[in-house]
Amino acid sequence: MPTDRLSQTFAALADPTRRAILARLSTGEATVNELAEPFEMSLPAVSKHLKVLEHAGLISRGREAQWRPARLQAEPLKDVSDWLETYRRFWEASFARLDALIEELKQKQPKPEKK
Amino acid sequence: MPTDRLSQTFAALADPTRRAILARLSTGEATVNELAEPFEMSLPAVSKHLKVLEHAGLISRGREAQWRPARLQAEPLKDVSDWLETYRRFWEASFARLDALIEELKQKQPKPEKK
Numbered sequence: 001m002p003t004d005r006l007s008q009t010f011a012a013l014a015d016p017t018r019r020a021i022l023a024r025l026s027t028g029e030a031t032v033n034e035l036a037e038p039f040e041m042s043l044p045a046v047s048k049h050l051k052v053l054e055h056a057g058l059i060s061r062g063r064e065a066q067w068r069p070a071r072l073q074a075e076p077l078k079d080v081s082d083w084l085e086t087y088r089r090f091w092e093a094s095f096a097r098l099d100a101l102i103e104e105l106k107q108k109q110p111k112p113e114k115k
Numbered sequence: 116m117p118t119d120r121l122s123q124t125f126a127a128l129a130d131p132t133r134r135a136i137l138a139r140l141s142t143g144e145a146t147v148n149e150l151a152e153p154f155e156m157s158l159p160a161v162s163k164h165l166k167v168l169e170h171a172g173l174i175s176r177g178r179e180a181q182w183r184p185a186r187l188q189a190e191p192l193k194d195v196s197d198w199l200e201t202y203r204r205f206w207e208a209s210f211a212r213l214d215a216l217i218e219e220l221k222q223k224q225p226k227p228e229k230k
Contacts, residue, residue: 007131
């Protein structure tokens with residue numbers, strides 16, 4: 001497993017079930033039981049995913065031993081957003097090139113004849 | 116290895132060397148040799164990282180067999196950015212709460228006495 005914080009965050013996000021758990025938690029905190037139900041997963045499987053998310057700082061757990069509701073912690077996602085910002089101009093540039101290409105193709109199309 | 120596209124992107128980004136390679140490529144395309152030098156890595160080690168990045172669609176490689184310069188492809192990063200957008204309100208809210216707390220602490224501090 002990666003040791004630096006940003007790598008830990010990326011590794012935790014590299015799983016569709018863990019991203020679905022975060023999406024569920026974005027609507028409010030939930031217990032392991034509540035999380036297991038919609039995913040049709042065993043409690044140990046959900047617990048394992050929650051441990052990865054907690055280790056990456058993406059969720060926190062309540063203190064009541066029996067329930068321990070999980071809650072979204074979005075701060076590591078801000079670090080991902082900050083890291084991404086450097087690259088924004090690249091994807092914006094590539095979409096701009098695509099737009100220009102589409103415009104060029106439109107210009108080349110024969111114009112409809114006048115009736 | 117994860118099979119969905121977004122998970123592949125996150126997994127590829129979960130390594131500080133691969134992120135450093137992307138940062139280098141954001142300044143222009145580079146060959147394996149040029150990439151290996153600053154990282155003091157073996158060519159096979161760099162090649163392995165490039166394969167992960169290429170598989171995730173984060174770089175493309177030139178066609179000349181001998182050089183095959185690598186080039187940044189930022190489109191998958193846009194998907195990460197789109198995915199993150201849902202969570203922006205959470206980290207912005209938590210920083211707003213922190214600001215409010217700091218303001219509250221400031222208010223509670225004893226005012227300096229007038230001389």
